[in-house]
Amino acid sequence: MIRLAGTRILGALVQILVVTLLAWLLFYVIARFTGASPAERIAGKTASPAQIALVAKNLGLNQPYWKQYLIFLGRMVRGNFGFSYVQSRPVAQILWPALRATTSLVLGAAVVWLAIAVPIGAYGGLRPRSFGDVAGRVLAILGMSIPVFWLAPVIAYQFGYEPTQGRLFGLHILPVGTQLFPITGYVDFGQNPAQWAYHLILPWVTLAVGFAAVYIRFLRTLTAEQLAEDYTRTARAKGASTARVLIQHVGRNVLPPVTVLLGADVATALTGVFFVETVFAIPGIGYTGLSAIENLDYPVITAVIIVAAVIAVIANTVVDIAHMALDPRIRHVPDA
Amino acid sequence: MTIDHRADPPGAAPVAARPAGLRATALRRLRRDPASIFAACLLLLLVLAALIGGPLAATLTGHSPIAQYPDALHSDGLPIGFFSRTLNATGTATNPHGSLFILGADQLGRDQLVRVLYGARISLLVATSATALALVIGVSLGLLAGYLGGWVDAVVSRMTETAMAFPNVLLGVGLAIVIGPGLLNVVIIITLFTWYYPARIVRGTTTATKKMTFVAAARALGARPRRLLVVHLLPQVYGPLLVYATSIIANNIIFEAGLSYLGVGVPPPTPSWGQMLSDAVTSGMYQTDIGLALVPGVALVMTMLAFNLLGDGIRDALDPKGRR
Numbered sequence: 001m002i003r004l005a006g007t008r009i010l011g012a013l014v015q016i017l018v019v020t021l022l023a024w025l026l027f028y029v030i031a032r033f034t035g036a037s038p039a040e041r042i043a044g045k046t047a048s049p050a051q052i053a054l055v056a057k058n059l060g061l062n063q064p065y066w067k068q069y070l071i072f073l074g075r076m077v078r079g080n081f082g083f084s085y086v087q088s089r090p091v092a093q094i095l096w097p098a099l100r101a102t103t104s105l106v107l108g109a110a111v112v113w114l115a116i117a118v119p120i121g122a123y124g125g126l127r128p129r130s131f132g133d134v135a136g137r138v139l140a141i142l143g144m145s146i147p148v149f150w151l152a153p154v155i156a157y158q159f160g161y162e163p164t165q166g167r168l169f170g171l172h173i174l175p176v177g178t179q180l181f182p183i184t185g186y187v188d189f190g191q192n193p194a195q196w197a198y199h200l201i202l203p204w205v206t207l208a209v210g211f212a213a214v215y216i217r218f219l220r221t222l223t224a225e226q227l228a229e230d231y232t233r234t235a236r237a238k239g240a241s242t243a244r245v246l247i248q249h250v251g252r253n254v255l256p257p258v259t260v261l262l263g264a265d266v267a268t269a270l271t272g273v274f275f276v277e278t279v280f281a282i283p284g285i286g287y288t289g290l291s292a293i294e295n296l297d298y299p300v301i302t303a304v305i306i307v308a309a310v311i312a313v314i315a316n317t318v319v320d321i322a323h324m325a326l327d328p329r330i331r332h333v334p335d336a
Numbered sequence: 337m338t339i340d341h342r343a344d345p346p347g348a349a350p351v352a353a354r355p356a357g358l359r360a361t362a363l364r365r366l367r368r369d370p371a372s373i374f375a376a377c378l379l380l381l382l383v384l385a386a387l388i389g390g391p392l393a394a395t396l397t398g399h400s401p402i403a404q405y406p407d408a409l410h411s412d413g414l415p416i417g418f419f420s421r422t423l424n425a426t427g428t429a430t431n432p433h434g435s436l437f438i439l440g441a442d443q444l445g446r447d448q449l450v451r452v453l454y455g456a457r458i459s460l461l462v463a464t465s466a467t468a469l470a471l472v473i474g475v476s477l478g479l480l481a482g483y484l485g486g487w488v489d490a491v492v493s494r495m496t497e498t499a500m501a502f503p504n505v506l507l508g509v510g511l512a513i514v515i516g517p518g519l520l521n522v523v524i525i526i527t528l529f530t531w532y533y534p535a536r537i538v539r540g541t542t543t544a545t546k547k548m549t550f551v552a553a554a555r556a557l558g559a560r561p562r563r564l565l566v567v568h569l570l571p572q573v574y575g576p577l578l579v580y581a582t583s584i585i586a587n588n589i590i591f592e593a594g595l596s597y598l599g600v601g602v603p604p605p606t607p608s609w610g611q612m613l614s615d616a617v618t619s620g621m622y623q624t625d626i627g628l629a630l631v632p633g634v635a636l637v638m639t640m641l642a643f644n645l646l647g648d649g650i651r652d653a654l655d656p657k658g659r660r
């Protein structure tokens with residue numbers, strides 16, 4: 001297992017290297033030919049050619065490309081992501097609060113989608129083709145079909161706004177929106193936990209809908225598979241209650257694949273919840289990245305992409321290793 | 337915008353003794369499944385809307401998809417609602433002889449119905465061509481990796497893993513800004529973020545099937561690698577690929593709409609669903625007239641629903657353990 005984990009970590013390091021190389025190529029080299037050079041951006045519009053040349057020299061832009069990449073890589077390793085062109089402060093100072101906001105959004109949403117999906121999925125697997133199962137599956141396929149960038153404004157409209165003149169056939173098809181929850185503003189957990197949760201409820205639910213749909217289907221399939229196995233029949237024959245069979249026996253066997261899926265989804269979500277963050281104005285990674293792209297703030301874009309890729313790679317590695325720990329079968333397979 | 341292929345654990349690779357028999361069974365099962373029939377009808381409607389719906393509606397209403405009609409806006413700038421006629425010159429009262437806007441007008445006074453029908457074209461065109469391109473790339477790489485194994489497999493596997501590690505929306509938007517907007521660029525960007533799904537499926541199936549006796553038999557009979565790949569190994573992945581293709585098309589429709597929503601998709605004034613939604617939301621106009629967000633949104637949801645239902649139906653129909 002140690003050897004397997006070691007190979008996995010080595011592979012992850014190579015992946016991170018490739019990602020940084022591609023991000024650097026795209027936003028430091030290619031972008032230089034399509035727009036203004038970094039030196040011109042930093043020196044400003046009124047700078048003389050001599051000043052621009054000086055800035056370029058300080059940035060190391062006159063070095064050969066391979067050397068520039070090594071300098072760039074060295075800075076990244078030390079956590080120095082450079083200076084934002086637009087906000088004129090270190091990128092790291094922009095990035096860490098954003099990461100905190102995205103993490104609160106994603107982890108809260110994960111709790112919501114598990115709370116929705118576990119009971120519905122388990123019930124569907126337990127009683128296939130019952131009314132509850134069919135209803136759950138209809139909800140799941142609807143949830144999968146609703147794009148989050150449509151759901152977000154509709155939820156905001158319904159629960160956050162007081163529409164001044166909602167008109168559809170001259171009347172409201174949906175009941176008039178009520179300002180139950182705020183739809184803008186983000187409060188840090190450290191400042192006020194109650195306000196933090198209050199401001200995040202709508203974003204959590206919005207983000208959770210699509211994931212809940214996927215998890216309902218996944219859990220239903222897994223539960224049904226496990227319930228068809230001999231060991232569950234044995235457990236029942238020995239007199240274990242349905243709840244005990246579901247939690248103790250089925251639950252233990254469903255846990256490893258669900259952990260893997262959850263890890264991968266949380267990792268993907270951490271790399272940017274673009275639409276939810278934009279609609280609800282949460283200053284997270286996705287929001288920061290998109291506004292940086294609008295402003296052509298290349299140091300911030302590059303940093304966001306690299307941090308996102310590093311999170312994804314680390315999370316996938318951790319999940320794989322956790323999977324090995326949770327499921328003894330894959331520990332002993334020679335080429336997993 | 338991840339494809340949830342993990343939700344449906346693979347292993348449903350139908351290894352059929354007689355492919356024709358399986359195909360007939362699958363078609364029979366599909367015809368008996370009401371959800372699949374419903375999905376197929378929705379898709380037929382969508383294709384009709386894309387092919388003839390736009391021009392037909394434009395001719396019937398006399399509204400071009402990109403023309404702005406100032407008399408479709410109230411004097412305060414609000415567009416007229418569903419089933420409304422255009423307004424009088426002062427923009428305060430409905431003109432009983434004005435032209436009819438069935439789904440209302442958008443914030444620039446353009447006909448929503450005509451635009452949503454023309455938007456179907458962009459959605460379908462981009463999604464199907466990006467899916468086709470992704471399938472060609474993914475299937476070839478996956479087949480080669482699975483069949484050859486060794487370093488080819490290692491390179492392809494690392495490529496797919498690295499591609500999956502990127503935040504696709506952010507990188508897609510960044511790429512779109514660097515290479516510029518346009519229909520072809522949108523297709524290229526979407527392909528870049530989807531080719532690895534088919535590659536992984538095909539690689540997995542091929543690695544498993546190449547060890548089977550029938551492949552060894554074919555090789556013993558003198559089949560060359562190309563014949564082995566095309567005649568023996570490729571047909572084994574049709575089933576799962578068909579299922580994934582439907583979900584990839586669905587996801588690409590969302591991806592295109594998402595790119596347009598973020599302003600880097602197909603450039604305006606060409607109507608696209610994502611752009612219509614974005615216009616309604618970013619202008620804040622949907623807060624007063626939710627219909628602006630409902631029209632493109634419902635079109636998107638119905639399309640997604642059709643593809644998702646059909647994908648489910650095909651998967652169940654191809655399941656060798658299924659009933660009938």
